[in-house]
Amino acid sequence: MARFNQILVLSAISLIALAGCDSAKEASTPQTSPAAPVPAATAVKTEKAASQGNYAELSGVVSSTKAAVQAGNFAKAKTEFGTFENSWKKVEDAIKAKDPKSYDAVEETAEKVTDELKKSQPSKDQVLTQLQSLEKTIGSIPNS
Numbered sequence: 001m002a003r004f005n006q007i008l009v010l011s012a013i014s015l016i017a018l019a020g021c022d023s024a025k026e027a028s029t030p031q032t033s034p035a036a037p038v039p040a041a042t043a044v045k046t047e048k049a050a051s052q053g054n055y056a057e058l059s060g061v062v063s064s065t066k067a068a069v070q071a072g073n074f075a076k077a078k079t080e081f082g083t084f085e086n087s088w089k090k091v092e093d094a095i096k097a098k099d100p101k102s103y104d105a106v107e108e109t110a111e112k113v114t115d116e117l118k119k120s121q122p123s124k125d126q127v128l129t130q131l132q133s134l135e136k137t138i139g140s141i142p143n144s
Contacts, residue, residue, distance in 0.1 A: 057087045058138050065113070066131045069124055077127070078117045084110060095141055102141045109134040 061084045068077035088110065096103040113130045116122050 055091065055138055055141060055143065058084065058091070059135065061087055062131055062135045062138065066128065066135075069122075069127050069131065072124065074117060074122050074127075077122075081113055081117060099141055102137055105137045106134065109137065 061080060065077050065080040065084075068074070068080055088106070092103065092106075095106070109130050113127060113134065116127050116130065
């Protein structure tokens with residue numbers, strides 16, 4: 001009888017442990033409700049990011065350069081805008097093919113920004129004006 005009690009206690013402990021393991025698994029499994037499908041929302045964001053191509057990257061460079069210029073930090077602005085050319089190289093051929101006017105505008109404006117930032121005393125107003133123009137042009141380029 002003592003042996004039966006030991007087996008019974010050991011069985012009960014094993015069942016409790018197994019039930020606890022199953023509860024932890026359920027708790028760590030993300031629950032989705034039919035009203036808010038998470039994968040669909042993620043798919044939309046991914047699709048939107050893919051459709052923007054590298055234009056978001058170009059806009060990011062322009063924005064960070066503008067912030068540096070507004071702060072009066074032209075050394076940082078020059079460094080930030082130095083990355084524009086790498087981002088531009090990734091998309092310039094496609095843009096040139098679908099929108100030559102925008103391509104020319106970006107090329108011309110980027111050159112003006114670079115030239116102004118190379119000066120020993122860059123004009124804050126001129127750089128900001130050119131960056132705003134560049135930002136507007138990039139925003140007007142069709143994504144597809």
